[in-house]
Amino acid sequence: MLSARPRWRPMRSTYMVTTGHDIPFAALPADERLFRQRHSAAHVLAEAVLEMFPEAKYAIGPPIEHGFYYDFDLPRSLTPDDLGVLEARMRESVTRDLEIRGEQIPKDEARRLFANQPYKLELIDDIEDATVGHFTHGNYQDLCRGGHTETTGQIGAFKLTHVAGAYWRGDEKRPMLQRIYGALYPTQEELDAYLLSVEEAEKRDHRRLGRELDLFHIDPLAPGAPFYHPNGAQLYNGLLDYMRGLYVEYGYTEVITPQIFNVDIFKTSGHYDHFGDDMFMFQADEVEMGVKPMNCPGHCQLFRQGLHSYRDLPLRLAEFTRLHRNERSGTLHGLTRVRSFSQDDSHIYCTPEQTNSEIQRGFLMTRRIYDDFGLGTPIIRLATRPEQFVGSIEDWTNAERMLGDAIHHAGYEYTLAPGEGAFYAPKVEFHFRDAIGRSWQLGTVQVDMAMAHRFELRYIGEDGGEHVPTMLHRAILGSLERFLGVYIEHTGGRFPLWLAPVQATVIPIADRHNAYAQKVQARLQKRGLRVRVDTSNERMNAKIRSAQLQRVPYMLVVGDREAEAGAAAVRTRNGEDLGALSLADIAKRLVTERDKRVLTP
């Protein structure tokens, strides 16, 4: 249920791409102009690279979100210095303002023109039309579908950002090429704003905040498996407490199943065949054992115990125990891509008649959770039957329709993700857009027609006969690790009070106020609030700064006046000064804010 980080998405042209310039560049809509600028910039980059390495082989170079890239097969590795040289060369082409011309040519002619370019030849072979697009500017030529600016002078403001490896056609069995990425916007101001936003994003990187706020670390001795420090464990347990509260309300029941199984169970579930490469497996007493990568097999095995009446359904089993997947080392990334994690996982066993309302319930719960965390409206995708699937097409179509209807019934729109379902079930994916505009997948709901059959699950129906239950898989936060990582970045570490590891810091002005500060702390701790006292030998200003940097929601400053009055001067981390309030009022304010799960002080 984990999904990768958002990638550099390709841009799509909304226009019929043409080799000519029927519509003047300036008359095109803004998004089409940007598409063409980025596309042409890729050509200008390739021109510069071919000039630097006449023997270079060039592959593909599309426009993407924020810019463009181009892939090359080069005689040596590129260095960051090369980027500066290439960029300067590109600017020459811009200054020369060369006309970009395109035409359709027969494939044979294209094969002749690109005789020394194996990647282009392969592309030509794969094109079904009789002719292919051929674009030129100056001495540069490229095989290209089109969608370009009229001249190289129109490509806008750009900057080459980095070099990365990329397999030819994304296939790890094929050659590794060098990909050069560039950022491009119509104006220098927009480019600068984008580059600045990248810097801003780095400041809220959860790996950085994880260290600064002392939340967690990932040790070289356990790659991909977080150590939660006290502050991080507080957050993690805060999520569990929250979900357990909802489970009471929504009729779930929590179970705990083993971490390690005889692999027979994964052969039954299909994970051994479909997921085995991602699992940790080992021998114990000559038996092959596997560490669970998901909870579904265990829950099915649990369901097999005893007989179930239709009266017991729906049975909503929830579990938070840890899961392990042997992700490839190169894909690990902070908390968002890990090998050891847990989910707010649940499997719901119900009758076919109950399926729709159970899906609805999942939507309601999702909505509630998104509201409580301030995640906005869920963005929904429906992922349908992949090429490799189990079960009947009829079941699949049914399940897909059921999910689509449920989404509409819940009042949401969705986009289709054809072929992206799991091998056993179509899935609804819940995404959210964070504070700086990035989209992340969190939870999913899946209607599974296969697993119950594989485990031969049965319940006794009203008719006295045996029936196979429908099985729903659902997680809303998804992986707790991933959720924490995303939420840290979304909030920039400014957690709502109910989640904040430290909810208030008491700041004595001079050390003669320490004793009173501790009284304030004790008073609030009695109300279940997490309060610290800063007794360090620092000036008040330094203590405030320190609490601010830790994103503590409330600072309670106490000096002579407050000690005298039985009060504290309240400052929020937003910099608001609420003046002196009585301890009773402060306790009331914080407890209310906690219980109502207010997002910000």
Add this chain to the structure above:
RNA sequence: GCCCGUGUAGCUCAGUGGUAGAGCAGCUGUUUCGUAAACAGCAGGCCGAGGGUUCGAAUCCCCCCGCGGGCUCCA
């Protein structure tokens, strides 16, 4: 896993063949202060691990390990 980059004090980083450095954090002392950084002193390192070249290696080479950027986009 693969390509490229990178690893020096808890953190951020200087140091490119000749005696390991700075700021912040830490510790100790002085100061007792009214809403985002008081002052002084002290301590802190197998320069990621292993091997090699060299009179001499943080620095050059090899090999591991970790970390970072990428690797489903189809001209």
